Amino acid sequence: MIVVNQISKRFKTLQALDQVSFTARPGTITALLGPNGAGKSTCLRILYGLLAPDSGRVAIDGIDVTRAPLSARRRLGIVTDEFGLYERLTPRDHLRYFGRLHGMRGAMLERAIERVVQEVGLEAEAGRPAKGFSAGQRIKVALARALLHDPAVLVLDEPTRGLDVMSTRAVREALLRARGRGAAVLLSTHVMQEAAQLCDQVVVLAAGRVRFAGTTPALLAQTGGSSLEQAFVEVIGSDEGIAA
């Protein structure tokens, strides 16, 4: 479970996050929805301990991220904003490296690698160096890397950005399977359709503040909008930086 409690973060003159609070529960997919520059990536980076909040607290399965970032990260599967690969390493090499950093070893690690390779549909490329991989193949490797240690919490920063239909579908299916296994999934996106189709609840972030946190029907009810897109525009007060 992810508990974000009153976090604020300021970069020089920019208040990137202002008293942000929300919860992502096990067995649910939560969308962190917001236009570009809303503070989604900042929020996620605080979540996996790469940025320290100026105030507030984030707990992953009850572990304070600021106090014990490494313990918190062991429970996290992460697809970061940027997912560059080591070009001379194969997807299996990547998975072996990151699995070992998560404390996985031997036959258990190899079984997990084969499981995620099948799960994200990387069988054909798994033994080939990553040089020249397409955006879809790259995100599959990043996703497999995040799922490898069967994390209790899965955090993804705009994972379908720039992907074709088939790759987007593969990502969505993987997220639904993770939810089925009981993981708390948090996904940042500015794609309405993705949030509407996949997510059990949405957290709308704009200009560093939470404008709404709850289920999509609740969002529609609150705003009286006919579509999620309309509701979103109502909540943030602008239609800048969203995609249908």
Next chain:
Amino acid sequence: MRYENLWIVVSKEVMDAVRDRRSMMAGLLFALLGPFVLAAVLKAMIASEVDAGARPLHLVGAAHAPGLVRHLEAAGVTLQASEESPDSLLARSPGAVVLEVPAQAPRALAQGRAATLALWADMSIDDARRQAQRVQTLVNAYGAQLSGQRLMGAGMAPDNASALRLELRDLGGPGGRTALVLGALPLFWLLGLFVGGSHVALDATGGERERRSLEALLAQPVGPGTLFIGKWLTASLFGYVSSAAALLLSVLALERLPLYEVGIAFAPDAAMLAQMLLILLPLALLVGALQCVVALHARTHKEGQIYLNLLQLAPMLLMVEKLGATSAPSAHLLPMLSQHAHLGTLVSGGTPAPQLLALSVAGCIGGAALLIAFGSRRLGSERFVFGL
């Protein structure tokens, strides 16, 4: 820090670096090229020095100066009597040196006058110049001997005619130039440290930023210090292997050269090799740390390459500044200068003082520790990682 994680990082970086065959071979070849070139130069120099001793002196008119012939032969000069004119002889073999004794020389000497001999040589050719200078010295000495005899015949002490006498004491010995070139060897070994690990440091640090893999790596359950140390150890290892390869190859190449013919004894045994490798180790750790810190600040591969190529020029500093016997002991805290001095001492058959060795280790380890602390802090800094 978990040592297991450190090992995981090192093994991944080694695997990644080894698969970059082109960069690895380029680094290694560059490091090995120096000793190869040096061995070839030394071979040519030895041949030339040995040849200079055995080169015959062409003597035209030998019959007119039997005393001079005896004097030159006693000094070890190989004479080759010739009746050909010096002009045509030199036209046929341009590097030859010809001493010409004119037919009137015996009469001039008998009459108590000065006899003029001619020495023909092309002084722009190294070997000919050295041989001509030697002949000049020998002929002058013989002339002084004859003058002395004349003065004694006139009842005067020979010293009346020579108030000053200059003796050349050549410290270089017969293989002086060869020894000088041999002294350049440690420079190539030090260069190996800089060249061998350069591409690894760049790929493991600045490369992570350029390929946008740094954020995902830092988000794993491993501290930035462990990651930086793992990358530093890998870069240092490649630099050290490259330097050690250059050292061993130098020894193998030099063992095959007839250095004894120019009076140089260079036959390092296993203990000496081990000492040399141990001297290089702390410097390898420092150079690896320096390269990782420098490359970490590069935003692109190209930018990093420029920085590291500039860093590779560091050993050139040794061409202008060196530590010698008169240097203060504390100067051995200076990395590279100190290792260079110790390696030079070993190459020339000496033994570096243990306290100076300790200072050179302390200088390197202290410097490396500071750089590692700095690099680890940078990797853990949100301002640095996200360019805030």
